Every structure is written in C-alpha cells, then in structure tokens.
Amino acid sequence: MKDFMMIFIGAxxxxxxxxxxxxxxxxGKWFAWNEKMQKQGIVKSxxxxxxxxxxxxxxxxxxxxxxxIEGKELIGGYYIVQAENAEAVVEIAKDYPDYDLDGTxxxxxxxxxxx
Amino acid sequence: xxHKVVDHLFRHHYGKMVAILTRFFGLxxxxxxxxxxxxxxxxxxxxxxxxxxxxxxxxxxxxxxxRTIDILRSIQAEKNxxxxxxxxxxxxxxxxxxxDHEVADSQLRMIFVACHPSLHPSEQIAFALKTIxxxxxxxxxxxxxxxxxxIAKRLLRARKTISDKNIQFQYPSPETVQERxxxxxxxxxxxxxxxxxxxxxxxxxxxDLCGEAIRLCQLLLKKEQFRxxxxxxxxxxxxxxxxxLESKVSSDNQIVNLQHQDRTKWYFPLIKMGxxxxxxATEYENTSVYHFEAAIASEHLNAKTFKDTNWKNxxxxxxxxxxxxxxxxxxxxxxxxxxxxxxxxxxxxxLKRIDVAELGQRTYLYYGCYAEYYMKIGEKxxxxxxxxxxxxxxxxxxxxxFLMGKKxxxx
Numbered sequence: 001m002k003d004f005m006m007i008f009i010g011a012x013x014x015x016x017x018x019x020x021x022x023x024x025x026x027x028g029k030w031f032a033w034n035e036k037m038q039k040q041g042i043v044k045s046x047x048x049x050x051x052x053x054x055x056x057x058x059x060x061x062x063x064x065x066x067x068x069i070e071g072k073e074l075i076g077g078y079y080i081v082q083a084e085n086a087e088a089v090v091e092i093a094k095d096y097p098d099y100d101l102d103g104t105x106x107x108x109x110x111x112x113x114x115x
Numbered sequence: 116x117x118h119k120v121v122d123h124l125f126r127h128h129y130g131k132m133v134a135i136l137t138r139f140f141g142l143x144x145x146x147x148x149x150x151x152x153x154x155x156x157x158x159x160x161x162x163x164x165x166x167x168x169x170x171x172x173x174x175x176x177x178x179x180x181x182r183t184i185d186i187l188r189s190i191q192a193e194k195n196x197x198x199x200x201x202x203x204x205x206x207x208x209x210x211x212x213x214x215d216h217e218v219a220d221s222q223l224r225m226i227f228v229a230c231h232p233s234l235h236p237s238e239q240i241a242f243a244l245k246t247i248x249x250x251x252x253x254x255x256x257x258x259x260x261x262x263x264x265x266i267a268k269r270l271l272r273a274r275k276t277i278s279d280k281n282i283q284f285q286y287p288s289p290e291t292v293q294e295r296x297x298x299x300x301x302x303x304x305x306x307x308x309x310x311x312x313x314x315x316x317x318x319x320x321x322x323d324l325c326g327e328a329i330r331l332c333q334l335l336l337k338k339e340q341f342r343x344x345x346x347x348x349x350x351x352x353x354x355x356x357x358x359x360l361e362s363k364v365s366s367d368n369q370i371v372n373l374q375h376q377d378r379t380k381w382y383f384p385l386i387k388m389g390x391x392x393x394x395x396a397t398e399y400e401n402t403s404v405y406h407f408e409a410a411i412a413s414e415h416l417n418a419k420t421f422k423d424t425n426w427k428n429x430x431x432x433x434x435x436x437x438x439x440x441x442x443x444x445x446x447x448x449x450x451x452x453x454x455x456x457x458x459x460x461x462x463x464x465x466l467k468r469i470d471v472a473e474l475g476q477r478t479y480l481y482y483g484c485y486a487e488y489y490m491k492i493g494e495k496x497x498x499x500x501x502x503x504x505x506x507x508x509x510x511x512x513x514x515x516x517f518l519m520g521k522k523x524x525x526x
Binding site for chain 1 (some may be wrong): 154164
C-alpha cells in the first residue's frame with residue numbers, strides 16, 4: 001500500500017456565492033464521501049483550507065496576500081489516502097462532490113524516502 | 116446519504132441569525148451581518164465534512180455569537196471609540212437574544228421590515244426571500260423567473276429605502292398592526308403564488324417558495340398579537356393549495372388542472388392542518404378574501420371526484436369573494452363554475468363583464484370557457500372558433516390535448 005494525496009483545486013464556495021441551502025447540500029455530499037472512505041479504512045488524514053493566501057516568493061522573500069489567485073486555482077483542501085496505486089485513487093476520487101462546480105482533483109503519490 | 120442535519124437547517128438558520136444580529140446591531144449593518152452569516156455557513160460546510168457536531172444548531176449559534184462579538188469589535192474600532200467592550204456584559208445580552216422566543220421575535224421584526232409599506236411589492240418579496248428565508252440572489256432569480264441583475268437591484272433599492280427612511284427594527288405600533296399585517300399577508304400570499312402558479316420547470320423551487328410562505332405564516336401565528344381570522348384563513352388556504360402541489364404537475368412537467376388531477380396524490384395531513392386553521396378562523400369576526408378563497412379550495416378538496424364537486428357552494432363563495440376581490444379572474448372562475456351548474460345565462464353574463472386585456476397569460480381559459488358555453492347552448496360553429504382562439508393562446512400540452520379533444524368532438 002502506498003500513500004496518495006488528493007488535492008482539491010477550485011470550486012471556492014465563497015467566490016461562487018453558494019446559498020446556505022446549497023452549502024448544506026455540499027456538506028452532506030462531502031460527509032457521505034468521507035464516511036465511505038472511513039469505512040474502507042483508507043483515510044490517513046485530510047483537511048479543508050481557508051481561502052486566504054499568503055505567498056512568499058523570490059530571493060527577497062517577497063510576501064504577497066495573494067488575491068491574485070483566481071478561485072478556480074485555489075487549493076481548497078486535501079486528503080491523504082492509502083491505496084494500491086494511482087488508478088485506485090482515481091476511482092476513489094470519482095466521488096469528489098464538486099466536479100459540477102468546476103472543481104478538480106489532483107492525485108499525487110507521497111514520496112517515501114529510503115532509510 | 117446519512118447525516119443528522121435536518122433539511123433546510125442552513126437556510127432557515129440563516130434567516131434566524133441575520134434577524135438576531137440585526138436586532139443587536141440595527142438595520143444599518145445588515146450587509147455586514149449578512150456577509151458574516153454567510154461566512155459562518157461556508158465554515159460549517161467545510162468543517163462538518165468529517166464530523167457533524169452533536170448539536171448542529173448549537174454549533175451555529177455559538178459561531179454566530181462569536182461573529183457578533185467580532186463585528187461589534189470592528190464596528191467600534193471603525194467608529195474609533197475608546198469604549199472598551201466588556202465581553203462579559205455584551206455576551207450576556209447576546210445570549211438572551213439566542214433564546215427561542217427571542218429568535219422568533221427577531222424574525223417577526225424582520226418580516227415587518229421586509230413588508231414595510233415604503234418598499235415596492237417586488238422588492239418586499241426579494242428582500243424577504245433573501246433576508247428571512249436565506250435564498251441567494253441566484254435562487255431568488257430562478258424562483259421568480261427573473262434576471263439576477265434585476266433581483267440584485269431590487270435588494271439594493273430595498274436596503275437604500277430602509278436606510279433613507281430610517282426604518283427601525285421594530286414591531287408596528289398597536290394602532291397600525293392591522294394595516295401592516297394586511298401587507299404582510301399579501302406578501303406571503305404573493306410569494307406562495309409565485310411558487311404555486313409558476314411555470315418554473317424545477318419542482319423543488321416551487322416547493323421551496325410555497326414552503327417558505329407557509330413557514331412565515333406559522334411564525335406569525337405563534338404570536339397572539341398577530342393572530343386574526345384572516346391570518347388563520349390565509350394559512351388554511353396555503354395548506355389546502357400546498358396539498359395539491361404534487362398532483363398539479365405531471366411527470367413531464369406540465370401543469371395539470373383540477374379536473375385532471377390524480378386526487379389520490381393530494382396530501383392529507385396538510386388538508387387536515389388547513390381544516391383546523393379554518394375552524395380557528397371562524398373564531399374571529401373579520402372576514403377576508405382569504406376566507407373565501409380557502410372556502411373554495413376546501414370545497415374542491417372535499418370532492419372525491421371532479422363530478423362530486425359542490426358547485427353550488429362554490430358559486431356562492433365566488434359571489435362573496437367578488438365583493439372583496441373584484442377582478443377579472445374572480446369573474447372568469449365564477450363563470451366556469453356557473454357552467455358546471457348549467458346556469459348558462461349567468462355564465463354568459465359573467466363572461467360579458469370580463470375585460471380580456473386584464474387576463475394576461477390566462478386569456479386562453481376565457482376563450483375555453485366561452486367555447487364550452489357555446490357548446491352547451493348548441494352553437495357549434497361559435498364553439499369551434501373559440502376553441503381555436505384558446506388553442507392559439509396556450510402551449511401547455513395537457514391543456515392543448517384537452518382543447519383538441521373538445522374540438523374533435525364537435526367536428
């Protein structure tokens with residue numbers, strides 16, 4: 001088994017101006033997905049991220065409060081799950097609830113350093 | 116999907132929180148408040164993904180309270196006052212506002228703000244749906260079949276009027292309560308009709324609008340001082356209509372008229388609720404348009420089949436209704452009823468009084484009624500020409516099939 005990170009990009013609820021009703025509906029879908037994965041025992045960790053961004057870049061360590069990032073590029077959260085291979089994670093990611101809001105899931109294998 | 120959050124919790128709680136916070140800060144901060152409350156739900160939507168709190172409402176209240184204190188701090192900072200906030204005292208005050216009866220109280224105040232006579236009716240509905248019912252601009256636009264821009268403008272105008280006229284977050288004075296209540300009931304009635312008579316393809320949207328109208332009615336009925344025969348009658352009317360919502364739309368989204376509805380689909384618990392509200396209404400002396408409309412709706416619901424309808428009673432109720440609501444639709448409906456009673460002379464009399472121009476989209480019903488009238492008195496040619504006029508006026512498939520069937524029977 002390997003660890004994979006599912007990174008959720010886009011579908012920023014705040015920017016999309018979802019109504020309370022829609023937010024509740026979304027929440028229910030995420031909850032159901034989380035529960036499904038928990039039952040399979042594949043979740044190692046996961047979090048949702050606040051939309052405020054600070055960026056440090058360049059040799060001068062320039063700090064920007066990056067409102068430059070468009071909502072569709074914003075990382076909204078992640079899960080680390082255990083799976084056989086990337087293909088298996090692709091299957092898991094099919095339940096991600098926000099594709100209809102133009103959200104994207106990026107799947108990356110967590111690197112293991114040889115001892 | 117199993118989770119223990121009740122349906123519409125966010126939507127309904129939005130209205131509650133906005134009302135409570137407005138009570139605390141005043142209407143001039145309503146935009147800040149709405150943003151803050153919206154924020155709370157975005158947070159909840161992310162945070163509850165993995166674990167839903169044991170007491171979701173309590174969680175939302177707690178977050179709202181914290182937000183209140185945050186807002187208070189930023190407002191005070193903005194005003195550059197040196198008054199330091201004693202969190203203890205203010206949070207005690209805030210706590211009181213979160214008690215159930217105070218929440219209801221705040222929401223009722225908001226209803227009176229939304230239905231303030233200074234606002235235009237279209238603004239009242241938009242403002243009520245946004246602020247009390249937690250609809251987004253997009254949802255309001257979809258519900259009212261209007262552009263989002265238009266709704267945004269209405270909301271802007273409403274907020275501007277509230278601020279220009281310095282409208283207070285208070286109940287109307289005792290001497291104006293009746294007058295103000297009349298407007299409130301009208302807004303509820305209009306909101307319901309927007310849902311009930313909507314040509315909207317989305318069944319859910321219709322249910323939401325109708326449901327909200329009923330909820331506001333229930334909220335008002337909780338307070339002794341707002342109860343009246345009219346309010347109970349309005350509530351009864353909405354329950355009666357709502358019980359038929361399911362049967363009113365066919366599986367392919369066409370409106371099914373009363374004659375063709377599957378009566379087994381009518382929702383009995385709502386009819387029962389309506390009946391007991393009607394009984395309550397009779398305990399008061401006043402009568403209103405809602406009394407008669409509810410009486411008519413109730414007669415229809417009491418009939419096991421379309422044929423069993425007590426048209427005589429209904430005709431009487433329309434007679435009464437016209438005194439309160441002398442419009443073309445009352446006349447047209449009454450004419451249709453007289454036709455059922457085979458009182459052709461009266462049918463004709465009523466039809467002659469109608470100004471077609473005022474019927475709008477429902478003009479085809481008028482032609483249909485005329486056609487039926489001519490059919491019944493044996494004027495075949497006239498009947499056919501009126502059926503053609505009716506057919507030209509509607510795209511509803513079921514209505515067209517019905518009219519075509521009639522026409523074929525005549526040729």
